[in-house]
Amino acid sequence: MYRAKVYVTYKDSILDPQAEAVKTALHQLDFTELQQLTCGKYFELVLATSKEKAAVAVEQMCQKLLANVNMESYRYELEAC
Amino acid sequence: MKFAVIQFPGSNCDQDLVAALRDGFQQQAVLVDYRTADLTDYAAVLLPGGFSYGDYLRGGAIARFAPIMTAVRDFAAAGGLVIGICNGFQILTEAGLLPGVLQQNRSANFICQPAALTVVNNQTSFTKAYQPQQTITLPIAHGEGNYYCDAATLAELKAQRQIAFTYQDNPNGSVADIAGITNRAGNVLGMMPHPERAVEALLGSEDGRGVFQSMLQTLTEKVVPA
DSSP states (O other): OEEEEEEEEEOTTSOOHHHHHHHHHHHHTTOTTOOOOOOEEEEEEEEOSOHHHHHHHHHHHIIIIIOOTTTEEEEEEEEEO | OEEEEEEOTTBOSHHHHHHHHHHHHOOEEEEEETTOOOOTTOSEEEEOOBOGGGGOSSTTTTGGGSTHHHHHHHHHHTTOEEEEETHHHHHHHHTTSSSSEEEOOTTSSOEEEEEEEEESOTTSTTTTTSOTTOEEEEEEEESSOEEEOOHHHHHHHHHTTOEEEEESSOSSOOGGGEEEEEOTTSSEEEESSOGGGOSBGGGTBOTTHHHHHHHHHHHHHHTOOO
16 A cells, blocks of 8 residues: 655746735734745545556546646655555 | 536536526527536537536536536537536636636636626637627626636637637736637637626626627528538
8 A cells, every 4th residue: 555645736837826825924924034835735645556556546646637737736755554 | 409508516607508598599508417428419518607516626627527528528529519608618628628727816816897808809609799809898707717828828829819808907817818718620618707697788788698699600500401
């Protein structure tokens, strides 16, 4: 069994108004040291297969559904569980 | 003529579309369940606005896997007229039937207001009843209507005259002020503004009638007897 941790975030070229709003709010809380903030989506999946096949499956899941590659990029980590 | 209005779980402009076609144009409009798989009886297919599947993940991301979408794809591939309005537009981009993507409005606000549009291309199957460069005002109501595509896709959209409508005062950050586009073949249109909410003067505007009028005109031309 492998656990995949998938992170989906907007590409750098895409403005994320939600991240901007959260950043502004944190600044209002006096966290003046805050420079940059990224919002994204996090998925945890458990797959009953080999590590190689899990990687192929997760890659396809990201491509087909979890991310829209027009505006988002993704990365993932696989660990035995 | 018989029009199919697809009803996804979470669609909420389906009845408006049916009413626009029935009362506004005396056409037969049928609500088609997302679990069905056959669209062969219909003259055109309409994907309504709303929040299909609660907009989980992204607007339109899950709806594109609904059983009916295979039939919608086949219908479009055969040259049938398919229009997606608001959430319907999002579904068509997620399904790959139209290029690009609808992202969150630049302001991060849900915008609900009348929007002045320019009919950039009045030569399409969905806009031929309008005058060239005509100004029309249609309601918009969306949180994710900010159209985005990369520079190469935008150049292609322009070169192939696929941009049907643009905003005169860009409300949401859309690339090139885009409010509606067609596919390259011209038989699939996606638009964020709501023409079905502007078919009666009593409700504020009749400017949306041109979209349905154009479709009817196209469909009538198609079945000209030999």
